[in-house]
Amino acid sequence: MVRLTGNTRGYRPMAGALLILALGLAAAPAWAQQTWSGTQSTEDDWGGDDWGDDPWASEQTGWQWYGFVGGAAAARLHNDPAVDEDYPLAETRLQIEGERVVGDYTATIKGDVWLDGVEDGGRGDLREANLQGRLTDAIDIEAGRQILTWGTGDLVFLNDLFPKDYVSFFSGRNDEYLKAPSDAIKLSFYGDANLDVVYTPRGEANRFITGERLSYFSPRRGAVTAAPPAIDPDERDDWLDDSELALRLYQTVDGVEYAGYAFHGYDKQPSAVDPATGTPYFPRLSVLGASLRRPAAGGIANAETAYYFADDSGGDDPNRPNEQWRFLFGYEHEPLADLTLGWQYYLEWTQDHDALIDATPADQRRYAPDEYRHLLTNRVTWQLLRQDLTISLFSFFSPSDADYFFRPRAEYRFSDRLTGTVGGNVFGGEDPWTFHTQLQDNSNAYARIHYNF
DSSP, X not given: OEEOSOOOTTOOHHHHHHHHHHHHHHHHHHHHHHHSXXXXXGGXXXXXXXXXXXXXXXXXXXXXXXXXEEEEEEEESSOOTTOOOSOSEEEEEEEEEEEEXXXXXXXXXXXXXXXXXXXXXXXXXXXXXXXXXXXXXXXXXXXXXXXXXXXXXXXXXXXXXXXXXHHHHHHTOOGGGGBXXXXXEEEEEOSSSEEEEEEESSOOOOBOOOSSXXXXXXXXXXXXXXXXXXXOOBOOOOTTTTOEEEEEEEEEETTEEEEEEEEEEEOSSOOEEOTTTOOEEOOEEEEEEEEEEEEETTXXXXXXXXXXXXXXXXXXXXXXXXXXXXXXXXXXXXXXXXXXXXXXXXXXXETTHHHHHHHSOGGXXXXXXXXXXXXXXXXXXXXXXXXXXXXXXXXXXXXXTTEEEEEEEEEEESSSSEEEEEEEEEEEESOTXXXXXXXXXXXXXXXXXXXXX
C-alpha cells in the first residue's frame, strides 16, 4: 500500500469523504459510460444471459476494463481513550480491474486508489498484476501479484497461510479486502490427484493492527493502547532468503473433497519478541494439515485440522509462540428458500502449556493463552425482495475467553450497478487482553455505497 499525496491539514474525515462521495457518484455514471463503455462488472451478472462462448461473437482483443467507484464511513460506538479519531473509516474509493488475452495467457491487473479521511491523504494499493495460463495440458501457472486462498473455514483460517488485512476487516471495508495480495508464483498440476504449489520469494505478513487506526491490548503496558508508538516489527523482507512455500494436494472422490496442506515460512503476525530489544518479529512457522468437505443431512459438512510447528519446540520461551493443534468442524444448510444457516466449532490446543506457564513471569501469566481456546461461529443469511435485499449476521463467541464479535449487515441492490450496505462490527467480553475484548472500543457502525461499471 502506498501514499499518493502528502497530509492535508484541517481535512475533516467525515465531511471530506461524504462530499467527495456525493460528487463522485453524481459524475460516475456518465464518466464510466464515456471511458469504459461496453464493459461489465463481475457483480453485474444478476440473471444475465452469459451462458458460455458465443460462436458468432468476435474474439476479444485489447484490454477489457471494469470496476467501481464508491465511498464508506464508519463511526465508533464507544469513546476510545487510546485513539483520538472518532471514525475508523472515512474514504472515497475507485477500483479499476482489467484483463487482456495474450496468446495462450491472460494478463490481469486490479488496483485501488482512495482518499482516506482517517489518515488525511491519498492512498493506493495494487491488488493484482499477474499472468496466468497453461504450461502443458496438465500444468497451469499464475505468476505475479495475486489473491490466494484455500481451506474450508468461513472467516476462520487454519491452513490458509496467505496474508489477511484485519485492519480493513475490523474497520468496515468490504469483505473483499480481508484478503491481502501476495507476490507469488502458483503452479497447478492436474491428474489422478491435483497439486497446487505456491512459492512466495519474500514473506508476506498480515496487515495487522499497529495502533494507528485501531487500538489493541499491550501485555507489556498492561492496558489497551494505540499509537504512538506504532508497532514496528523487524520485517521479513529479503527476497529469496525470506521466501515461503505452500502446498495443497486435493481430489474429490464420490462427492467428498479431500485435501492435504503443507506450509513452510513465517508467522503472519509479529507474534514473537526479541527480549533484548523488546522488538516484535515474525518467527519461523511450518504447518501440516488436512481437510474434507462433503454433503450431509441436506447440507454441506466440513472438517479441517492443522498442526503448527513453532520456532520454539520446547514451549518454555514466553517470548515466542508454542506449537498448536487446530481443529475446525462446520455445517451449512438452507432450511428455507433464500435462508442459509452455518455453524462452526474451532479449537486451538496449545502444546507444552505447562512449560509455557512455568516460564512466564508471574505478573504476565494471566495474559498467557489457555491450553484450550474454543470458538463458536454462526452465519445467518436471508435474501428478501426478489433477492435485492440481503440481511446477514455473523457471530463469533468464545466460551473459554468469554468474549464475542458480531457482524450484522444489510445490503440492498438498487439496480444492477448501484449497491448500498449498512452494518457493524461489535466487540465485547470480560477480560481486556482476550482476542475480541481488546477491540471493544473499536466497535463501529458503517455505511458503504458502490457504483459498478
